[in-house]
Structure formats: C-alpha cells, structure tokens
Amino acid sequence: MTSAESVFQITVQPSGRAFSANAGEAILAAAIRSGVGLPYGCKDGACGSCKCKKISGTVQHGAHQSKALSADEEAAGLVLTCCAQPLSDVVLESRQVTDESAYPIKKMPVRVASLEKKSHDVMQVRLQLPAADTFRYHAGQYIEFILRDGARRAYSMANAPHTQAEAPGVELHIRHMPGGKFTDHVFGAMKEKEILRVEGPFGSFFLREDSDKPIVLLASGTGFAPIKALIEHLQFKGISRPTVLYWGGRRPGDLYLDDWVQARVAELPWLRYVPVISNALPEDGWTGRTGFVHQAVLDDFADLSGHQVYACGAPIVVESARDAYSAQRGLPPEEFFADAFTSEADKHGG
Structure with a gap:
C-alpha cells in the first residue's frame, strides 16, 4: 500500500472514540464523516475552535493562521484538526466530544422567504426549506451557502429547531461587509423567492443539556444569532439554569434585537441581560455599560470555575474570553464553547 492510499486510526481521549482518516484528509473532515463530534468552528484554520492536544502520532498542517495556532503551540503538541492531516496513527485529547447528537449533513435548495433590515448593516433573512425535507439541527449550529463559484459562506441559525413547527424555515442574521460579494448581494440585489443552495448543519456550538451549571452567554455583533437560538431552546425545554447574556456592540444600534431580549428577560426569571457598548457617541445617549464585552464578564465574576460559557462573535472577542x-477566573477549558465568526478577510489575513 502506498502512502497515498494509507488509512490511519485517530483515537480521541478520554472518550476512547476512534475513527479512520485517509492520507491527505483533515482529521476534522474524517471525524465529521464518521459522525464523531469534535469541536470546531470555521473549518478553515482561522478561528482556533478545533484546537486540541496531540498525545501521540505525527500530523502535517495545511495553511492556517498563527492567531489560530502559533508556532509555539504547534511545537508544544497542539493541533488544529480542521487542517491537520495524519502521517501516522494519532491519539488526540479533546474533552468536548459528542456523538449521539450528530444530525445528518445535507445539501438542499432553499428559497428566500423574507428580508427585513434590523439595523443599518444587519439583515434578518428567513429561508424556506424544501417541503419534503426534514432539516434537523441543534440550536447554535450553522449552515453554509454554496455560491455559484463553489465558495461558501457560513451563517448560524438564529431560531431554535422547535420554532419550525409554527414557522417552517430558518432565520439568519447577515451583517453587511462592504465589498463582500455575498453580503453586497444580500443588501443590494437579493429578492424574496430567490433560490439558493445550502449545506448543513455544522458546528459544535450547542447547549450541553447534561449539565446544571449556570450559564454565561457572550455575544458580539451578529454573534447574537446562535445565542438567540440557545435562549429560545432553553425556554422551550423549560431549562431554568441561571443565565446571563452579555451582548456587545460598537454603538447601541448594533444591538439590533435589544427589544427581543428585553421581552425575554421580562418573562424568564432565570435570564439576566447586560448590554455593553464600546464606541458610544454623545448623541447616542447611552447610559449603560461601556467597554469590551468580554471584559464586562471579568468585571462581574470573580470566579467562573462553576460555570459554562457560550461565546460567539468576532474571533478577537472569543479568543480573549477563552484565554x-x-x-484569571478558573473556568475549566472544556466548559468554554465557542463559535468565532470569521469573515473572508479573517480567513485570508496574516
């Protein structure tokens, strides 16, 4: 057997889950193919969500960013499973493995059902799914648009799965990135009834329901989308774990569903809400918390050792919070769940 035809065994500790990966295949792709739920976010070497420790074996990394995996981290045995290809059998350590909860990943056509501007640069897009197709996902997961040139754009579902019973389809929150061909289209030419192709669900960002720990939800910008789905899911399931949402934006208008959150807080005694603004102007009349949203959590919690944190948004926010x-606050690393929203600029930057 030539090395090009080699198949390697990947084992994940402490769960003992094992799966095979082909030579030249990323470990994460092999795990997804095998139904083994390793943590991941961007699948593109940019966010660091899939980082885990290699206990034994040899891998080679494809292109990735140093902010996701530094040379020192690589030398210390850390790997990015999304771009690490095995050169031998490999044993990894990852404490966030899930398996029973993987839903089938499928490609399907979707129709734009509605477009509603929620702020100057955020569009709420509702997609109608094929009538004959059951699309199952966890609150917090994402889908990818498959563009005509094969490029992909990932967006989190902002509605929990149970909401499809009364309003079939998925809700997305899309921020305009001027010059980005997809979001320029969403904010310019996109019309209701347009047909697009998507694939999903993807992502390991969803509620761990086997825990009763209090929850910190951390969102920046449209990172609120999957957090909204988590809140809907908590409410639907009758889960009343003490939960506090920190949502950060540059200006108050960036908290584009603030009224929705305020309404949930009014009806859910277990939910608190701390909006945080970093660049308020005098005319905003902002009297609430200011600064960086991840810092607000540090200011409010002396000890996070008994909590779970779910963080979503800009990579700098997610990584600052993770570290x-x-x-500084004793949060067990395996209790930090994240989805870093990487733009095309993030993926191809230094």
Whole structure:
C-alpha cells in the first residue's frame, strides 16, 4: 500500500472514540464523516475552535493562521484538526466530544422567504426549506451557502429547531461587509423567492443539556444569532439554569434585537441581560455599560470555575474570553464553547 492510499486510526481521549482518516484528509473532515463530534468552528484554520492536544502520532498542517495556532503551540503538541492531516496513527485529547447528537449533513435548495433590515448593516433573512425535507439541527449550529463559484459562506441559525413547527424555515442574521460579494448581494440585489443552495448543519456550538451549571452567554455583533437560538431552546425545554447574556456592540444600534431580549428577560426569571457598548457617541445617549464585552464578564465574576460559557462573535472577542476566563477566573477549558465568526478577510489575513 502506498502512502497515498494509507488509512490511519485517530483515537480521541478520554472518550476512547476512534475513527479512520485517509492520507491527505483533515482529521476534522474524517471525524465529521464518521459522525464523531469534535469541536470546531470555521473549518478553515482561522478561528482556533478545533484546537486540541496531540498525545501521540505525527500530523502535517495545511495553511492556517498563527492567531489560530502559533508556532509555539504547534511545537508544544497542539493541533488544529480542521487542517491537520495524519502521517501516522494519532491519539488526540479533546474533552468536548459528542456523538449521539450528530444530525445528518445535507445539501438542499432553499428559497428566500423574507428580508427585513434590523439595523443599518444587519439583515434578518428567513429561508424556506424544501417541503419534503426534514432539516434537523441543534440550536447554535450553522449552515453554509454554496455560491455559484463553489465558495461558501457560513451563517448560524438564529431560531431554535422547535420554532419550525409554527414557522417552517430558518432565520439568519447577515451583517453587511462592504465589498463582500455575498453580503453586497444580500443588501443590494437579493429578492424574496430567490433560490439558493445550502449545506448543513455544522458546528459544535450547542447547549450541553447534561449539565446544571449556570450559564454565561457572550455575544458580539451578529454573534447574537446562535445565542438567540440557545435562549429560545432553553425556554422551550423549560431549562431554568441561571443565565446571563452579555451582548456587545460598537454603538447601541448594533444591538439590533435589544427589544427581543428585553421581552425575554421580562418573562424568564432565570435570564439576566447586560448590554455593553464600546464606541458610544454623545448623541447616542447611552447610559449603560461601556467597554469590551468580554471584559464586562471579568468585571462581574470573580470566579467562573462553576460555570459554562457560550461565546460567539468576532474571533478577537472569543479568543480573549477563552484565554482570560480560564487563566484569571478558573473556568475549566472544556466548559468554554465557542463559535468565532470569521469573515473572508479573517480567513485570508496574516
């Protein structure tokens, strides 16, 4: 057997889950193919959500960003499963493995059902799914648009799965990135009834229901989309774990569903809400919390050792939170769940 035809065994500790990966195949792709739920976010070497420790074996990394995996981290045995290809059998350590909860990933056509501008640069897009197709996902997961040139754009579902019973389809929150061909289209030429192709669900960002720990939800910008789905899911399931949402934006208008959150807080005694603004102008009349949203959590919690944190948004926010909450507030790393929203600029930057 030539090396090009080699198949390697990948084992994940401490769960003992094992699966095979082909030579030249990323470990994460092999895990998804095998139904083994390793943590991941962008699948593109940009966010670091899939980082885990290699206990034994040899891998080679494809292109990735140093902010996702530094040379020092790689030398210390850390790997990015989304772009690490095995050169031998490999044993990894990952404490966030899920398996029973993987839903089938499918490609399907969708129709734009509605477009509603929620702020100057956020569009709420509702997609109608094929009538004959059951699309199952976890609150917090995402889908990818498959563009005509084969490029992909990932967006989280902002509605929990149970909401499809009364309003079939999925809700997305799309931020306009001027010059980005897809979001320029969404904010310019996209019309209701347009047909698009999507694939999903993807992502390991969903509620761990086997825990009763209190929850910190951390969102920046449209990172609120999957957080909204989590809140809907908590409410639907009757889960009343003490939960506090920190939502950050540059200006108050960036908290584009603030009224929705306020309404949930009024009806859910277990939910608190801390909006945080970093660049308010005098004319905004902002009297609430200011600064960086991940810092507000540090200011409010002396100890996070008994909590779970679900963080979503800009990679700098997610990574700052991941590092600080573990190092300074005792949060166990395996209790930090994240989905970093990487733009095309994030993926191809330095």
